[in-house]
Amino acid sequence: MRSLLAIALALATRDQADLTAKGYSTAQLAALATFEAQLTTTNTAQEVKKAQNTEGSDAYLTAQNLAYGFGQEVSAAAKILFAQGAATSPLFRLSSPAAAPPAPAK
Numbered sequence: 001m002r003s004l005l006a007i008a009l010a011l012a013t014r015d016q017a018d019l020t021a022k023g024y025s026t027a028q029l030a031a032l033a034t035f036e037a038q039l040t041t042t043n044t045a046q047e048v049k050k051a052q053n054t055e056g057s058d059a060y061l062t063a064q065n066l067a068y069g070f071g072q073e074v075s076a077a078a079k080i081l082f083a084q085g086a087a088t089s090p091l092f093r094l095s096s097p098a099a100a101p102p103a104p105a106k
Contacts, residue, residue, distance in 0.1 A: 002039050009036045 009032050012019060016029060082088045 002036075002043055005032075005036050005039060009033055 012024070012029055012032060016026075019029070020026070078091075
């Protein structure tokens with residue numbers, strides 16, 4: 001979109017005399033130039049923000065893996081500690097009740 005707008009602006013500037021004869025005013029050309037500049041500025045800001053995004057960094061992934069590992073330990077402990085408490089055990093498990101293995105038969 002931004003590339004096409006830049007091309008349209010270049011062509012409109014080049015053919016301004018012909019466009020003016022057809023009713024395309026200088027103010028409309030200026031508005032097109034302003035819009036193209038705003039779009040370029042916004043695109044640049046977005047690209048800079050994407051470059052500063054740290055979610056893909058090793059530190060972020062390490063923290064996520066540690067948190068998941070801790071959750072796995074809590075889940076395993078809950079299976080042992082609350083084996084008899086059908087109401088309490090699911091509160092400490094990571095999986096949903098539908099994905100949890102069936103409770104042992106008595």
